Amino acid sequence: MPIPDDVTGDEIDPDVRQELMSLPKGLAEDVARNLVMVAQLIDEDPEKAYEYSRIALRLASRVAAVREAAGFAAYATQKYSEALAEFRAARRMTGSVELWPVMADCERGLGRPERALAMAGEPEVQKLDKAGQVEMRLVAAGARRDMGQLDAAIVTLQSPELASSANHPWTARLRYAYADALLAAGREREAREWFAKALEADKDGSTDASDRLAELDGVEFVDAFDDSDEENGQDDADDLDEDDDLDERDEQDGDKG
CATH class of the missing domain: 1.25.40.10 (Tetratricopeptide repeat domain)
Incomplete structure (x- = not known):
């Protein structure tokens, strides 16, 4: 290639x-x-x-x-x-063991969330750095949700890292996952609070927390320029061209007179 x-x-x-x-x-x-x-x-x-x-x-x-x-x-x-x-x-x-969390997420992708959960309980997790352990927690919570265990997913995400006010590379994603789980469980007020916290930590736009907040607040975004505007603009341009043609013909008729 x-x-x-x-x-x-x-x-x-x-x-x-x-x-x-x-x-x-x-x-x-x-x-x-x-x-x-x-x-x-x-x-x-x-x-x-x-x-x-x-x-x-x-x-x-x-x-x-x-x-x-x-x-x-x-x-x-x-x-x-x-x-x-x-x-x-x-x-x-x-x-x-660095790849342990993504390997577990592959198990989820293959429709085997129970294997991902089993991996979350293996000794390898204790050998991961802090970022890896947070990633493993996210995978485990996702596996719980795959199995329809929403409350367990919420509990899985509740951790010192979630409660911390410090901003780490994983903070926005962790808060976002927690907010999304809360919303799925029907806890909308709490979900909105955590989407806002995720947005606050999301300096590089790695999540769509702002869009989720807007949805919860009933804000609807409309494109400032869409196809219909383009068509209307073209129609207006065509009308102006026709007017110019008529004016030009009138002038020519006047000269002839």
Whole structure:
């Protein structure tokens, strides 16, 4: 697949570059450039990112970073079985538990929330950093909701991290998940409060908390310019053109007279 000339492969994380040093230089550069394309496209065009990840995988399947990237690309395209296989392979290679929460979420994606809950209770969770533990809590709450256990999902999200006034990278998403669970349980007043708190912490717009708040407040957004406006504008322009033509003909008739 085509890769822009300005993508050199040097853009990748230094740790990944270190892993690729086990490959021949030319091959390492090819893999690195494909991994850069995965990173650049995974949010805006996950299907294309997935295609680049498959190329990197064919070139260097024994590199853990490549297996991980392939896993995230498959996850982004909802290929959960494939993603889980890649994450497991990466974990075997590195021994790290970092991917444990996303592996559990793949189980949810495969319709096995009970497995995700079982993973939430495994010793690996205690080895995760704070961000990973919060992510695992979000996955566990999602699994509870999958199983129709709304009250249990709400309780799962109640934690020191939720109560904290500090703003961390996970704060907005945690508050948002709590608000959404409250709303699903019919606790609208509390849900509105937590959507507002999520919005307050959401500095980079990672959630749609503002839209959810607007819905709860009965605010309806209307496009300032829609197709009907464009059509009306074109009709007005056509009318003006017709008027100009009539004026021009009147002037010509007057000259003839």
